[in-house]
Amino acid sequence: MTGPVLAARAVSKAYGPRQVLSGVDLEVGAGEVVGIRGPSGTGKSTLLRLLAAVERPDSGEVEFAGRPAWVKRRRRVPRPGFVMPVFQHPRASLDPRWPIWRTVGEPMLRAPDRRDRARDLLDRVGLPGIDLDARPTELSGGQCQRVAIARALAAEPAVVLADEPTSALDVTTAAGVLHLLRSVADGGTAIVLVSHDGAVLDVLADRVLRLADRSLAVEPTGAGKLVENPVAATEARLHSR
Numbered sequence: 158m159t160g161p162v163l164a165a166r167a168v169s170k171a172y173g174p175r176q177v178l179s180g181v182d183l184e185v186g187a188g189e190v191v192g193i194r195g196p197s198g199t200g201k202s203t204l205l206r207l208l209a210a211v212e213r214p215d216s217g218e219v220e221f222a223g224r225p226a227w228v229k230r231r232r233r234v235p236r237p238g239f240v241m242p243v244f245q246h247p248r249a250s251l252d253p254r255w256p257i258w259r260t261v262g263e264p265m266l267r268a269p270d271r272r273d274r275a276r277d278l279l280d281r282v283g284l285p286g287i288d289l290d291a292r293p294t295e296l297s298g299g300q301c302q303r304v305a306i307a308r309a310l311a312a313e314p315a316v317v318l319a320d321e322p323t324s325a326l327d328v329t330t331a332a333g334v335l336h337l338l339r340s341v342a343d344g345g346t347a348i349v350l351v352s353h354d355g356a357v358l359d360v361l362a363d364r365v366l367r368l369a370d371r372s373l374a375v376e377p378t379g380a381g382k383l384v385e386n387p388v389a390a391t392e393a394r395l396h397s398r
């Protein structure tokens with residue numbers, strides 16, 4: 158396809174009297190990594206929930222591959238696995254009753270080897286040898302964060318929406334996860350990445366937008382991109398924050 162894989166068209170959202178987003182436009186192409194930064198409370202997580210079609214905008218449209226995410230009757234159009242979110246508080250987004258292999262394997266319900274594939278994905282997010290039957294309550298925040306990333310990738314989605322995906326990780330682990338996300342993007346998946354961390358955005362994002370005054374504006378990026386950086390250089394860049 159030639160058009161954007163994900164788009165927001167004049168999207169607005171208010172909670173009660175508080176207008177959080179007003180006429181936000183965004184287009185994300187296949188394989189593109191778009192970073193979003195901005196002060197706390199400006200609506201970054203809200204925008205991701207709208208882009209994930211977890212919440213509806215008050216006005217405007219979210220489109221998946223050129224088609225509205227919501228139909229006129231205000232029902233969400235089912236597109237399983239098209240957009241996968243990684244929410245800011247991963248422990249809360251994991252089912253506490255499920256062993257982690259089942260959480261990661263959920264998007265691959267039809268795969269008979271989904272336990273093995275879950276193990277492989279958990280290896281790739283830096284959790285080799287983790288107990289596949291562990292429950293989220295037995296894991297650290299950083300481990301939950303990586304389980305949530307593995308689950309998002311299991312769907313082989315067209316779009317990953319990641320809200321502070323490395324905030325609970327040490328620098329070395331974060332660099333590994335950022336490289337994994339870059340390789341996923343290089344395989345054609347679009348990524349929208351929210352982070353307060355300029356270094357994370359600088360190394361991973363193809364372009365960075367700033368959310369302020371209820372809308373998005375282009376933000377100049379800083380250091381060289383991850384594509385040109387080996388993991389060790391990314392690690393050094395994250396250390397220098």
Ligand SMILES: Nc1ncnc2c1ncn2[C@@H]1O[C@H](COP(=O)(O)OP(=O)(O)OP(=O)(O)O)[C@@H](O)[C@H]1O
Pocket residue numbers: 172175177195196197198199200201202203204
């Ligand atoms: N479900 C909700 N009900 C009412 N108000 C909400 C809701 N979700 C978000 N808000 C409000 O919308 C505003 C934007 O919140 P949001 O979490 O999107 O900001 P953010 O930029 O992601 O913040 P942070 O960087 O601190 O995570 C805040 O004033 C918040 O209190």
